[in-house]
Amino acid sequence: MKVVQVLPALELGGVERGTLEVARGLVAAGHESIVVSAGGRLVEQLEREGSRHVQWGLGKKSLLTLLQVAGFRRWLAEEKPDIVHVRSRMPAWVVWLAWRKMDPATRPRFITTLHGMHSVNRYSAIMGKGERVIAVSETAKRYLLDNYPEVDPAKVTVIHRGIDPEEFPRGYQPTEEWKTRFFDECPQALNKHLICFPGRITRWKGHLDLVKVVATLSQQRQDFHVLIVGSDPKNKFIHEVKAAISAAGLNEYFSFLGTRSDMKELYAISDVMLSLTSTTAEAFGRTVVECLSIGTPVVGYAHGAVAETLGAIYPEGRAVTGDIPDIVRSIEGVFHKSKGVGLKNNPFVLDHMITSTLEIYSNYRM
Missing domain, CATH: 3.40.50.2000 (Glycogen Phosphorylase B;)
Incomplete structure (x- = not known):
């Protein structure tokens, strides 16, 4: 598969980290990974891990940003990705406006991830317009369905964010x-x-x-x-x-x-x-x-x-x-306790997040 992820920038943050983790998972599975953003300190790591970065500022909350719709539509037509996956509202509007006028027989699948509970309005409603919508928790899913009744519950999948237990090992102590x-x-x-x-x-x-x-x-x-x-x-x-x-x-x-x-x-x-x-x-x-x-x-x-x-x-x-x-x-x-926490079954792990996301890509590609 060829997968394009789109977000405002690649600075520090949970959305950025999740983007890099999925990109790394795509590369490891033999797929082509592209990330579109305005750039930032994580670009070097992204490219080092095998993804391609396309610098394109689609995150500024301004009507002028919508002037890039036609250009992005042309870019999608040239790249021919299987999936375009958006993670933020302003980029989602640009991508959706570009995508919806493409040929439904050849355009990529349009997927959104709801990372946060935004203010409820027409601007935020774009995050429910994906052909498939990923919610990062049951809480996020409830927010979406409660506030945007036009969203079909059948297209919303909960994929919890995950951490790498080896990165945060039980009992770790600094040097x-x-x-x-x-x-x-x-x-x-x-x-x-x-x-x-x-x-x-x-x-x-x-x-x-x-x-x-x-x-x-x-x-x-x-x-x-x-x-x-x-x-x-x-x-x-x-x-x-x-x-x-x-x-x-x-x-x-x-x-x-x-x-x-x-x-x-x-x-x-x-x-x-x-x-x-x-x-x-x-x-x-x-x-x-x-x-x-x-x-x-x-x-x-x-x-x-x-x-x-x-x-x-x-x-x-x-x-x-x-x-x-x-x-x-x-x-x-x-x-007053002398020992820490022991987690026997932690469902919030990175491997599960990546595997579940790639399954959605595979199941809903053209």
Whole structure:
């Protein structure tokens, strides 16, 4: 098969990572893999792993982007792929408008993946227009069918995102060199119970609830420290978070680490990871699965796909959404345990995701 995946750019993120994983799986199975994006730091890895990258900016949310429809239609006609697979709304509009006027007898199959619960409107409805639609969780599927009744449930398939258990092995520990370097950079975390809080610093990820958790927990004990991992894409909300921390007199409990490439090590040194998304639901809790795979407990609001994920592999980590005392009780419980988490059956693995995606490609190619 020849498969084209289309997304806005190849920077860091869950959509980008999933694109590379499927591309790698296609190449390993002997297929031709092409990715169309505006470029980014992951292009080198993509090409090194055997895929072809076509630089084409289709992700800008502007009516001017639709001027590229005719050009993309011509490109598809020249490339003659079996599958065109879109993963984001603006590129999906361009591809769909180009695709729908091609000859149905010769055009590629049009597949979409719903990676997130977007605002409900006509713009977002494009993600349900695929001939086949992949939802990354049961939560994402319910969102799609509840809000877009015109979507045929028979064409929607749930394929959970997956992690590589070998990349996040049970019981992993960082090297002494890494530990020395990290605690030299972050001495306030040394000899403390560590709470890991990964994710982009945006309002819906729950950072302000995290401040409330720390305020409550610090009244009971002071031997802990919070590692906030991630950055603020707009560099605005982070100032509100830091102001809330300062106003509560909690600066000593927090370290802002920014975007990191050593998540495996950070999960491993942490006593617990928190997931406090309570407004916009997560479509899939990748960090939850990564952390649990290593053996570090996760405590999170039972909301969206995090509830789905924890319910499947670590139900004791679920807490009542918005209930700060419940989160604190769960953290205290983790601190008093002497061993980590053991996962016997983890359905959220990379091999299953890739195999299931390639099966859809094979079953619905022309």
